[in-house]
Amino acid sequence: MSVIRFIGLLFLFFGILASCTLAVLLVFTLARFWPLLIAVLLASLLFELIMADAGIEISASPEDRS
Numbered sequence: 523m524s525v526i527r528f529i530g531l532l533f534l535f536f537g538i539l540a541s542c543t544l545a546v547l548l549v550f551t552l553a554r555f556w557p558l559l560i561a562v563l564l565a566s567l568l569f570e571l572i573m574a575d576a577g578i579e580i581s582a583s584p585e586d587r588s
Contacts, residue, residue: 552559573580 552562
């Protein structure tokens with residue numbers, strides 16, 4: 523059982539490491555190619571406007587859910 527737990531934790535560690543590496547590469551790419559940064563910001567703004575128009579609200583705390 524301890525070997526299975528170790529393998530699971532190893533996969534978890536490599537997954538976290540890969541996601542952090544991807545986040546750093548994404549930030550580097552967006553800083554290097556600023557038109558791509560503008561496109562991502564505009565897409566995020568458009569998504570927020572569409573969500574607000576549809577009446578969908580994303581909350582971080584469970585108390586805000588109805």
